[in-house]
Amino acid sequence: MASILEQARERVRATGARVTGARVKVLAVLLQADEALMHTEVQRRLEQGDAHELLDRVTLYRVLEWLVEAGLAHRVSGPDRVWRFSAHGDDAAAGTGHAHGAQHGHFKCRRCDRMFCMKPSSRLAGTVRGMLPDGFDGDAVELTVVGRCAECAAAEGGSPHEHGATSDGVGEGVALAVIPGR
Ligand SMILES: [Zn+2]
Ligand SMILES: [Zn+2]
Numbered sequence: 001m002a003s004i005l006e007q008a009r010e011r012v013r014a015t016g017a018r019v020t021g022a023r024v025k026v027l028a029v030l031l032q033a034d035e036a037l038m039h040t041e042v043q044r045r046l047e048q049g050d051a052h053e054l055l056d057r058v059t060l061y062r063v064l065e066w067l068v069e070a071g072l073a074h075r076v077s078g079p080d081r082v083w084r085f086s087a088h089g090d091d092a093a094a095g096t097g098h099a100h101g102a103q104h105g106h107f108k109c110r111r112c113d114r115m116f117c118m119k120p121s122s123r124l125a126g127t128v129r130g131m132l133p134d135g136f137d138g139d140a141v142e143l144t145v146v147g148r149c150a151e152c153a154a155a156e157g158g159s160p161h162e163h164g165a166t167s168d169g170v171g172e173g174v175a176l177a178v179i180p181g182r
Contacts, residue, residue, distance in 0.1 A: 004028045004031050004032050005024060005025070005028045007028075007031060008023075008024045008025070008027040008028040008031055009024045011027060011072050012024055012027060012070075012072065015070045015071075015072065017066075017070060022055055022059060022060075022063050023063055023066065023067065025046060026042060026046070026055075026060065026063045026064065026067065027067055027072055027073065027087055029042050029045045029046060030042070030067070030073055030085055030086060030087035030088075031087045031088075032045075033045070033086070034116065035084075035086075035114040035115055035116045035149075036075075036076050036078070036084035036085060036086035036106070036114075036115040036116065036117065037084055037085055037086070038078070038082050038083070038084050038085075039057075039060055039061060039064060039083075039085070042060060042064070042085065043055065043057075043060055046060075064085050067085070067087070068085070072087060073085050073086060073087045074086060074089065076106050076115055076117075078108070078113065078115050079108055079110075079113055079115075080113070084115050086115075086117050088117040089103070089104040089117045089120050103120045103121060103122060103124055103125060104117055104118050104119060104120040104121065104124065104143075105118045105124065105142070105143030105144060105145060106118060106142075106143070106144050106145070107144075107145045107146075107147065107149065108144055108145070108146045108147075109147065109148055109149040109152055110146055110147065110148065110172075111148050111149070111152040111155075111156070112149065112151070112152055114149060116149060118143075118145065124141060124143065125140075125141045128141045128143070129141070143174070143175075144174070144175040145173070145174050145175075146172055146173040146174070146175065147172040147173065148172070
């Protein structure tokens, strides 16, 4: 985890804000995760990691909020409407500062209920805005694909309903929403 901690420290430092152990360790947990994490899961991983960082709930919330405000992470609402946090996708625009998750969609696995960030696309927002009715003005794009993640697709492999599934995630539905900007 050393290099991820280093990466996290660099990113926090690059914002010009104070580099605290809590900010660095929470960001490192997000960077290391494949999926977007609920705060309880972030806490669990902090306690398990070499860092053994014990943050109380309020502090953890504050650190997560700070990471989002600083543009180092973003949040996405899961199937249970609980916020999940991810630092992926935010590095696509590293240096420019403002990715904020608007340029990538999320994958919701209906089997394990995990949320994953999809690859960023510079064309995503423009494509969706092009689908808006005349006179509508969208500020932000949220894209969610529902299906099975790679792990679950592999675990369910050989099902008779398989449509040529590969080891990649299998998308079964797409939900699009243009949400008002903040
Ligand atoms: Zn899954
Ligand atoms: Zn994301």
